[in-house]
Amino acid sequence: MRQNFLARRFLEGCGGRFQKESQVAHFEAYTEVSEACTRDTILVTGGAGFIGSNFILSWMEAAGSAVVNLDLLTYAGNPANLSSLEGDPRYLLRRGDICDAELVGALLREHQPRAIVHFAAESHVDRSIASPGAFIRTNVQGTFVLLEQAKAYWSELSEADRLAFRFLHVSTDEVYGSLGPHDPAFSETTAYSPNSPYAASKAASDHLARAYCHTWGLPVLTTNCSNNYGPFQFPEKLIPLMILNALEGKPLPVYGDGKNVRDWLYVEDHCAAIRAVLREGRIGETYNIGGMSERANIEVVNLICDLLDEMRPHAATGPRRELITFVKDRPGHDRRYAIDASKLSRELGWQPAEKFESGLRKTVRWYLDHFSWVESVRTGAYLKWIAQNYTERVAL
Numbered sequence: 001m002r003q004n005f006l007a008r009r010f011l012e013g014c015g016g017r018f019q020k021e022s023q024v025a026h027f028e029a030y031t032e033v034s035e036a037c038t039r040d041t042i043l044v045t046g047g048a049g050f051i052g053s054n055f056i057l058s059w060m061e062a063a064g065s066a067v068v069n070l071d072l073l074t075y076a077g078n079p080a081n082l083s084s085l086e087g088d089p090r091y092l093l094r095r096g097d098i099c100d101a102e103l104v105g106a107l108l109r110e111h112q113p114r115a116i117v118h119f120a121a122e123s124h125v126d127r128s129i130a131s132p133g134a135f136i137r138t139n140v141q142g143t144f145v146l147l148e149q150a151k152a153y154w155s156e157l158s159e160a161d162r163l164a165f166r167f168l169h170v171s172t173d174e175v176y177g178s179l180g181p182h183d184p185a186f187s188e189t190t191a192y193s194p195n196s197p198y199a200a201s202k203a204a205s206d207h208l209a210r211a212y213c214h215t216w217g218l219p220v221l222t223t224n225c226s227n228n229y230g231p232f233q234f235p236e237k238l239i240p241l242m243i244l245n246a247l248e249g250k251p252l253p254v255y256g257d258g259k260n261v262r263d264w265l266y267v268e269d270h271c272a273a274i275r276a277v278l279r280e281g282r283i284g285e286t287y288n289i290g291g292m293s294e295r296a297n298i299e300v301v302n303l304i305c306d307l308l309d310e311m312r313p314h315a316a317t318g319p320r321r322e323l324i325t326f327v328k329d330r331p332g333h334d335r336r337y338a339i340d341a342s343k344l345s346r347e348l349g350w351q352p353a354e355k356f357e358s359g360l361r362k363t364v365r366w367y368l369d370h371f372s373w374v375e376s377v378r379t380g381a382y383l384k385w386i387a388q389n390y391t392e393r394v395a396l
């Protein structure tokens with residue numbers, strides 16, 4: 001039963017391209033050959049960043065198999081996120097650049113992974129507006145290098161290992177552009193319309209990933225997810241920045257009128273969705289992942305203020321909402337994102353487990369309990385960025 005189900009999934013995912021008689025018979029043996037595949041290691045790129053490190057921690061707990069983490073350790077990468085894995089023989093961190101073809105090729109040959117889960121990226125929209133070059137390099141060129149090396153490695157695998165191999169490309173809802181207040185949520189068939197250099201670079205990488213599947217049959221899966229929040233998020237992004245500023249009695253810089261809407265997803269739910277897609281997603285398909293938690297930015301910031309007033313009262317400073325300062329808007333600021341995740345839920349049974357209010361409470365608690373982590377990431381480079389982004393962002 002299960003064997004037929006997986007074989008059918010595989011065939012559907014190939015969009016009919018492999019559906020000649022002989023190939024049908026071939027893929028009906030999918031489970032059999034998967035079982036013959038003994039490879040267990042996965043290669044994760046960008047695993048020292050926010051989502052990547054949460055993914056590796058949850059993967060080790062859920063799947064238990066070995067992980068090689070290829071990460072350049074830019075300002076956003078922090079090996080300490082994975083310090084709980086120190087000494088674990090199943091985990092290996094290799095510092096390196098996904099743009100380095102030789103390194104990527106050598107890693108694949110050495111560790112023979114059964115899957116690549118590709119998180120590595122420049123991920124902050126404001127930085128992409130300040131200096132887009134790094135986004136083109138890592139997100140476009142880096143994904144291209146990774147796909148090329150993956151194709152070379154995959155094409156030399158045995159038949160069983162080729163069938164079992166997956167390249168999971170982690171992407172964003174920002175590729176779809178911006179929604180009006182009454183527009184339906186983004187679905188997998190929404191036309192691409194990226195508005196920031198970050199979104200454009202991710203859209204380019206999505207197209208490359210798709211092309212490698214369509215042209216050469218590389219078993220690619222793509223996920224497009226909404227805004228994540230949770231432990232280990234670098235404090236340049238809205239939620240951790242507001243938590244830390246509010247804690248320290250600093251102004252809370254809300255862009256524009258604060259009514260831009262994001263669809264928030266707790267990071268562990270994103271990780272669970274990626275595991276589900278890796279396990280059972282149809283090759284060549286894209287899956288939208290979202291939290292069903294649309295909130296205006298000002299609502300999020302108000303909630304953070306109230307949670308901190310409750311969890312860390314500060315009589316001298318008064319209610320933290322008083323720290324809110326509306327500042328000059330982000331150029332080209334997308335108004336609203338919302339995700340229709342019904343395909344993922346229908347096909348793979350995934351649902352977000354966390355409600356926004358409880359997830360935000362957990363997140364505030366995490367930052368309160370991990371102030372040494374916060375101090376360790378607020379280095380010179382971080383302080384320089386904060387000065388650059390906010391000094392010229394005058395109050396409205």
Ligand code: NAD
Nearest residue numbers: 046048049050051072073074076077097098120121123228
């Ligand atoms: P992040 O900025 O926290 O982490 C990125 C990681 O990639 C860092 O560890 C960094 O050192 C590494 N990296 C950067 N350039 C590299 C290179 N050239 N070679 C190797 N490693 C490199 O990002 P994140 O928020 O964890 O996002 C991870 C992925 O998920 C990205 O692809 C992003 O586009 C996507 N995504 C993020 C969100 C979100 O809300 N954060 C939502 C949807 C999709």
Ligand code: DAU
Nearest residue numbers: 123124125172173174226227236237238253254255260297
């Ligand atoms: O939608 C998924 C995307 O979400 C990911 O692909 C990106 O990697 C991730 O950074 C995030 O992009 P956003 O631009 O939506 O996230 P950010 O946290 O930067 O901003 C969230 C909203 O808050 C956005 O409308 C801008 C606003 N904002 C942000 C900052 C940093 C402020 O009002 N003030 C701020 O200081």
